Amino acid sequence: MTGQARRPGDVLEIALVNNMPDQALSATQMQFARLIRAAAGGRVIRWRCYALPGLERSDTARRYLERSHEDIEALYRRGADALIVTGCEPRAARLDDEPYWPHMQTLVDWARGHTLSTIWSCLAAHAATLHLAGVERRPSPRKTSGVFSFVREGEHWSRNAQPRASLTPHSRYNDLPREALERRGFHVASYADSVGVDMYWRKEPSLFVFLQGHPEYDADTLLKEYRRDALRYLAGERADYPSQPENYFSAATQEKLDALCQRIVSGDRMAAEGALANILSAEECRADWALDTTRLYQDWLDEVSHRAVALRASA
Numbered sequence: 336m337t338g339q340a341r342r343p344g345d346v347l348e349i350a351l352v353n354n355m356p357d358q359a360l361s362a363t364q365m366q367f368a369r370l371i372r373a374a375a376g377g378r379v380i381r382w383r384c385y386a387l388p389g390l391e392r393s394d395t396a397r398r399y400l401e402r403s404h405e406d407i408e409a410l411y412r413r414g415a416d417a418l419i420v421t422g423c424e425p426r427a428a429r430l431d432d433e434p435y436w437p438h439m440q441t442l443v444d445w446a447r448g449h450t451l452s453t454i455w456s457c458l459a460a461h462a463a464t465l466h467l468a469g470v471e472r473r474p475s476p477r478k479t480s481g482v483f484s485f486v487r488e489g490e491h492w493s494r495n496a497q498p499r500a501s502l503t504p505h506s507r508y509n510d511l512p513r514e515a516l517e518r519r520g521f522h523v524a525s526y527a528d529s530v531g532v533d534m535y536w537r538k539e540p541s542l543f544v545f546l547q548g549h550p551e552y553d554a555d556t557l558l559k560e561y562r563r564d565a566l567r568y569l570a571g572e573r574a575d576y577p578s579q580p581e582n583y584f585s586a587a588t589q590e591k592l593d594a595l596c597q598r599i600v601s602g603d604r605m606a607a608e609g610a611l612a613n614i615l616s617a618e619e620c621r622a623d624w625a626l627d628t629t630r631l632y633q634d635w636l637d638e639v640s641h642r643a644v645a646l647r648a649s650a
Contacts, residue, residue: 350384425508464511479507498630504583505549550627585619
């Protein structure tokens, strides 16, 4: 790891460190690339993708990463104005027992002094918060999955006027207690009583923005996750049949999925995979959160640009 904090020019260098599971690598890269393009406005963006070592990968995923992502050491040599770091599917009960943990610690420490701002997404937010402040995630009674409305609270990291409420998809098994975050100097930016903290932030001195949710999700991402988890149950790879994402499927689809679930858990699995596929293929998913997500990333790029201008002026 080398170099001083990068001196930004007219082009904003935005980096993605993509830690998602093998089957989601390509989709995640495209989701964030589209978001940054949509939010860029008149700015010129240089977009690069990197991979963190320590994650177990299939041969197919490794070949994909070799074609489309650079090694994390290239990021440390080149630098970036701003960074987005995704989470990954947890393998260990504790984050600091994950094989990639030392590499994540190095990335967090580097980003503090070598970026203008970093967005930490979902499990990456939990990992960065644990490393920075020792705040432990806690298992939720059940998976938080669905689309939820969050209310803006307190001081916000963005200089732009924020909407009072916004929609965000969430998909996670763990949570960070609001009280613990605020005791350690984090600022909660959006919150819902039903599911807890959505977004929080802290200056490190880089502006660190932490997202427990997945505003970048496509309209059908939660559907695909639900189907994956249901198929894992049918294959004996998980003990419980998944709950439906909240506030997401149509009423007709919910009713059909409830009936299928009752049939499956009672022991009747005859043609269950085909029935599941038929129900989900008829669902027309909508990304009702898309405008809120674009606004979030517009505000973030505005903040990065403002900080870049201030840094140039002080140089």
